[in-house]
Amino acid sequence: MRGARLTVLMVLTAGLALAGCSGDKQPELMNIRSTNSTPDEFAILPVKPLEIPEDLAALPAPTPGGANRTDPSPAADAIAALGGNPARLAQTGVPSSESALVSQATRFGVAGDIRQTLAAEDLEFRRKNDGRLLERLFNVSVYYRAYRAQSLDQHAELARWRRAGARTVGAPPSQ
Known part of the structure; x- marks a missing residue:
């Protein structure tokens, strides 16, 4: 009996020790993996259907790893289906129609390394909120608890807007 308890204790200790050794793994707060294979x-x-163009000389030269005319482009197809211009996906820079918005947003300056700064801050936040030992061991999602302080109480916000007299047509009617 004593030997069985000792074995169970050793197995639990080894499991907890291994759970604590996460290495350089990126913390994941939302664990949503499929369990089936x-x-x-x-x-x-x-893929799009193959077409022979009128002039074969108009075909672009093949580029290894480059895009193909028959490759699926779901984002562009969805934009075209909704009546938009899929060519705007390939545009770089700021369109002239949005220059006023960009100048207003950048009036206090722009940090050139903002993406790197935010990535480092996000990694630190996820490491601090990676969950307790057993949550990591059993792969429990801790996303909602980690971001609870930053979440919006949707019912209180809806009530606030209704008290202010704003129309809330997307929300269900008040009881």
Whole structure:
């Protein structure tokens, strides 16, 4: 009996020790992995039909790793289906129609390394809120608890807007 308890204690100690050794792994607050090994039907995208152009000399030279005319482009296809201009996806820089917005947003200056700064701050936040030992061991999602202080109470906010007299057509009617 004593030997069985000692064995159980040693197994638990080894499991907890291994759970604490996370190494350089990035902390994940939302654990949403599929547990089955079946194919993902949403990963299969149909390609566009092959077409022969009027002038074969107009075809671009093939580039290894480059885009193909028949490659699926779901974002551009969705924009075109909704009546937008898919060519705007390829544009770089700031469109002239948004220059006033950009000048207003950058009136106090712009940090050139903002992406790196935010990535480092986010990594530090996720490391601090990575969950307790057993939560990490059993792969429990700690996302909602980690971001609780930054979340919005949707019901209180809806009541605040209604008290202010604003129309809330997207919300269900008040009881």
